[in-house]
Amino acid sequence: MSVSYSRRLRAAVAAAAMITTATAAVVAGTSAANADTASSVPARFEQPREQLKALDFEALSTAGWSGADNAATADPAASTEPAEVAPEPAPAPPPPPAVTPDELARIVPGIQPEKIEQYIAPLNDAMVHNGIDTPVRQAAFIAQLAVESDSFRTFEEYASGRAYEGRADLGNTQPGDGVRYKGRGAIQITGRHNYEKLSEHTGVDFVAHPELLSAPENAFTTAAWYWTSRNLNQVADTAGIVRVSEIVNGGHHALSRRIADFERGLNVLIQP
Incomplete structure (x- = not known):
């Protein structure tokens, strides 16, 4: 050795x-x-x-x-010599809000001021997590919600729902389904069939407890589910606000207001 x-x-x-x-x-x-x-x-x-x-x-x-x-x-x-330790990377800054409270107030002039602070966070969360991430998509989404919820005043349809009784296209095949599954949520989801699909998606039993759909914590999540289940991001990008309104409403109810709210929203979001 x-x-x-x-x-x-x-x-x-x-x-x-x-x-x-x-x-x-x-x-x-x-x-x-x-x-x-x-x-x-x-x-x-x-x-x-x-x-x-x-x-x-x-x-x-x-x-x-x-x-x-x-x-x-x-x-x-x-x-x-001690080993050189790499510095810890700086934490990424939080993403900016999709829509600010001031922008929401300008897009939907009829919204009650106390509702803005209550609804802005779940609204943004729903948009961020469902790809509603451009001014065109956001303006179209908010315009539909504004009309469906009467400027965010209610998450339950004012009418009784009897008009939906027996509507097979909505899945209302059992007596009382029209009233039980009338429009609820920020986008007024209607009919037993939609309630069933929504329950499968979220894990919340809206079929047995349809009233839960009108709770604020569920209203925007379920509206975004309806939006993405109909591929309305792509429809907004290509076909435009009239076609989006037809899919959401099933017709042309309050179409002029939907268009006006969309145009206002687009102006606010493009030139804040």
């Missing part, structure tokens, strides 16, 4: 230091007792070369000396 020159030198210096110290102690002690006797102590290591010859480097190399120590000796900087 080979021992590097630096290791030999370190061993020699250490051993020589111990020998010199021990010899000096013996000589000093002997001088105190008897100077003549001190001069007769044999000097085994009289020359540095003799000291080096006397060291058993092979034994030293196997008695606690390791390859790791040799590697550290070869490059002292590698064992003493």
Whole structure:
């Protein structure tokens, strides 16, 4: 087994230091007792070369000396310099709101001021999570909600719902379905069939508890579900607000207002 020159030198210096110290102690002690006797102590290591010859480097190399120590000796900087730690990345800033309270008030002039603070967060959350993320899509979505909910005054249709009784196209096949599943939510979802689909999507049993659909915490989530289930983002992008209104309403009810609210919303969102 080979021992590097630096290791030999370190061993020699250490051993020589111990020998010199021990010899000096013996000589000093002997001088105190008897100077003549001190001069007769044999000097085994009289020359540095003799000291080096006397060291058993092979034994030293196997008695606690390791390859790791040799590697550290070869490059002292590698064992003493701390590893450089990369700085923590800065947290990403929160995304800006899709629509500000001021913008909502300008898009829907009839909205009650106290409703703005209550509804702005769930409205934005519904849009952000459903790809309603351009001025055209947002203006179309808000225009439909504004008409369907009477400027966010109600999330339940004013009419009784009897007009929907027996409407097979809405899935109202059981007695009382018209009233039970009348329009609710920010987009006035109507009919047993839509309530069933919505329950499957959200995990909330709106079929057994249709009144839950008019609760504010559900009104915007369910409106966004209806919007995406009809692929209305693409319809708004390509076919325009009239076709969006026809799909939402099933006809042309309040079409002129839907168009006016859309145009106002587009102006506000493009030039805030």
